[in-house]
Amino acid sequence: MSRPALPALNIADLQSLLRRREVSPREVLDALQARIEDIDPKVEAYLSIDFEAAAREAEKVDVDLPLGGVPIAIKDIINVEGQPCTCASKILRNYRAPYDATVIRKLRAAGAIPFGKTNMDEFAMGSSTENSRVKLTRNPWDLSRVPGGSSGGSAAAVAADAAFGGLGTDTGGSIRQPAALSGIVGVKPTYGRVSRFGVVAFASSLDQVGPLTKTVRDAALIMTAIAGHDPQDSTSLNEPVPDYVAMLNSNGNLKGVRLGLPKEYMVEGIDPQVKAAVDAAVKQLQSLGAEIIDVSLPHTDYGIAVYYFLATAEASANLARFDGVRYGHRAENPKDLLDHYGRTRDEGFGAEVKRRIILGTYVLSSGYYDAYYLRAQKVRELIRQDFAKAFEKADAIVSPTSPVPAFKLGERTADPLQMYLADIFTNTGNLAGICGISVLCGFAKSASRTDSSRGEIDNKQLPIGLQLLGKALDEARILQIAHAYEQSTDWHKARPPLAKIEN
Amino acid sequence: MADPSDLDVAYVAKLARLNLTGEETCLFQKQLSDVLKYAAKLREVDVSRVEAAAHAIPVFNVFREDEPRDWFTAEQALSNAPHKANNLFIVTKVVE
Numbered sequence: 001m002s003r004p005a006l007p008a009l010n011i012a013d014l015q016s017l018l019r020r021r022e023v024s025p026r027e028v029l030d031a032l033q034a035r036i037e038d039i040d041p042k043v044e045a046y047l048s049i050d051f052e053a054a055a056r057e058a059e060k061v062d063v064d065l066p067l068g069g070v071p072i073a074i075k076d077i078i079n080v081e082g083q084p085c086t087c088a089s090k091i092l093r094n095y096r097a098p099y100d101a102t103v104i105r106k107l108r109a110a111g112a113i114p115f116g117k118t119n120m121d122e123f124a125m126g127s128s129t130e131n132s133r134v135k136l137t138r139n140p141w142d143l144s145r146v147p148g149g150s151s152g153g154s155a156a157a158v159a160a161d162a163a164f165g166g167l168g169t170d171t172g173g174s175i176r177q178p179a180a181l182s183g184i185v186g187v188k189p190t191y192g193r194v195s196r197f198g199v200v201a202f203a204s205s206l207d208q209v210g211p212l213t214k215t216v217r218d219a220a221l222i223m224t225a226i227a228g229h230d231p232q233d234s235t236s237l238n239e240p241v242p243d244y245v246a247m248l249n250s251n252g253n254l255k256g257v258r259l260g261l262p263k264e265y266m267v268e269g270i271d272p273q274v275k276a277a278v279d280a281a282v283k284q285l286q287s288l289g290a291e292i293i294d295v296s297l298p299h300t301d302y303g304i305a306v307y308y309f310l311a312t313a314e315a316s317a318n319l320a321r322f323d324g325v326r327y328g329h330r331a332e333n334p335k336d337l338l339d340h341y342g343r344t345r346d347e348g349f350g351a352e353v354k355r356r357i358i359l360g361t362y363v364l365s366s367g368y369y370d371a372y373y374l375r376a377q378k379v380r381e382l383i384r385q386d387f388a389k390a391f392e393k394a395d396a397i398v399s400p401t402s403p404v405p406a407f408k409l410g411e412r413t414a415d416p417l418q419m420y421l422a423d424i425f426t427n428t429g430n431l432a433g434i435c436g437i438s439v440l441c442g443f444a445k446s447a448s449r450t451d452s453s454r455g456e457i458d459n460k461q462l463p464i465g466l467q468l469l470g471k472a473l474d475e476a477r478i479l480q481i482a483h484a485y486e487q488s489t490d491w492h493k494a495r496p497p498l499a500k501i502e503n
Numbered sequence: 504m505a506d507p508s509d510l511d512v513a514y515v516a517k518l519a520r521l522n523l524t525g526e527e528t529c530l531f532q533k534q535l536s537d538v539l540k541y542a543a544k545l546r547e548v549d550v551s552r553v554e555a556a557a558h559a560i561p562v563f564n565v566f567r568e569d570e571p572r573d574w575f576t577a578e579q580a581l582s583n584a585p586h587k588a589n590n591l592f593i594v595t596k597v598v599e
């Protein structure tokens with residue numbers, strides 16, 4: 001009997017083959033390597049791969065562990081011992097991680113093999129992966145478009161069947177938005193659910209690590225492996241971790257589940273095809289038994305402004321450590337210490353990182369702290385209260401993940417504010433510290449003229465993401481709802497034309 | 504109340520120990536003024552009775568035993584140093 005080529009499998013299906021000893025971890029790795037060598041020259045999702053180290057691990061891994069023998073792609077902001085960790089920045093070009101982040105230690109304990117590092121916006125600052133200082137990653141559904149960001153490399157790799165699953169980080173939407181634009185599943189856990197130890201810090205009160213996968217079940221598998229308290233991260237929550245996979249409801253019934261629809265989310269500028277797909281998804285959830293109720297999140301419109309003051313303030317402090325002394329790039333022959341710092345950082349950082357350091361330094365500076373930073377912290381509290389009130393009535397909140405499908409490479413790079421608005425539905429979730437998931441809910445048709453001289457119209461399907469936001473520590477619930485929705489549709493079976501594997 | 508026109512990118516860049524070219528300074532001045540104008544909407548919000556929230560889920564008093572444990576060796580700590588000698592980081596001269 002024929003089965004799909006190995007790289008086309010999701011983690012759960014791959015794992016059952018491994019457990020039945022129908023394939024070996026080494027065969028899986030070899031098949032993945034061949035796939036990456038075939039497809040990654042087009043997608044450019046990876047920054048570095050160490051197949052030799054991965055092969056050594058594959059020889060000794062226990063396939064009966066929850067993720068035994070499954071290779072996982074890692075965003076290049078997470079330290080994997082002995083591997084580069086560049087954050088797609090020149091300032092860390094030659095850096096090699098001397099230790100494993102806690103999430104990597106946990107993945108290894110579950111039998112997973114972290115084999116490669118994926119592209120991203122420099123220091124996770126961006127929504128398209130175009131701020132990488134190494135290369136451009138392309139959307140597997142349309143190579144002329146962005147994969148989303150900042151975890152665009154992990155998202156594109158998974159969407160192109162060049163990874164079984166990946167880890168990303170989400171500070172304002174950087175897991176959910178690329179998952180939506182690349183047509184896969186992405187989870188932003190509750191703040192403190194997953195350890196940040198060993199993850200290069202961008203905005204410490206917002207950053208969380210989470211999975212990017214082909215299915216909701218796979219996301220639950222990775223969440224179960226990486227969540228939990230870590231004494232090395234004082235913000236990590238000391239709460240038990242449920243088995244998120246066992247808690248997925250297999251009968252797909254959503255009876256008794258109350259889903260809140262915030263009226264503020266149907267904003268101007270939302271793509272009509274995105275709105276139509278999300279409306280249809282809401283009807284589908286209703287047909288599964290969910291009750292749809294109106295909720296209000298009145299401070300939604302302030303989210304972007306609050307986010308860009310707080311995230312840049314925290315970034316300006318966190319990135320002060322890149323001083324060219326203990327690691328990273330150092331400018332040649334500085335004439336004094338100020339010259340050393342100023343040139344090291346000028347040469348090391350790209351435009352978006354510099355812009356955010358300037359804004360963050362400004363909002364924290366004497367005379368402006370109260371007007372910008374402190375006021376933003378107060379409005380953040382109002383946003384948190386909005387969600388608390390909404391969750392008194394609703395078990396989860398439904399919205400689009402992104403107001404638009406994948407945009408063209410270069411389309412938004414000249415206007416940072418336009419790029420910031422890409423996070424309008426996602427970043428309030430980070431500000432409130434709650435959890436969220438994006439799941440594929442349909443496609444937009446793009447009719448872009450690829451060759452104007454011949455007037456050819458190139459019809460591409462662009463994925464649309466549905467976002468479910470849940471209460472703090474209520475990951476199990478949003479995974480259940482997303483799983484029920486996913487299993488009642490065929491969206492997750494669609495593959496980008498590029499990714500089709502001939503058997 | 505602060506005004507978007509107060510932003511002086513060249514001055515803030517000095518505070519941030521970040522050299523910028525004249526071109527970058529001009530570009531950021533315009534782009535960040537746009538961001539500040541957009542963010543001026545925060546002035547509409549009545550925050551007079553709101554306590555600032557630094558964290559969404561506050562965790563207080565996280566202590567651990569003050570016990571020695573194994574961590575990096577000097578060699579590991581120096582493994583990424585741009586300039587090192589005799590098990591030490593070599594830095595740019597700080598005092599004359």
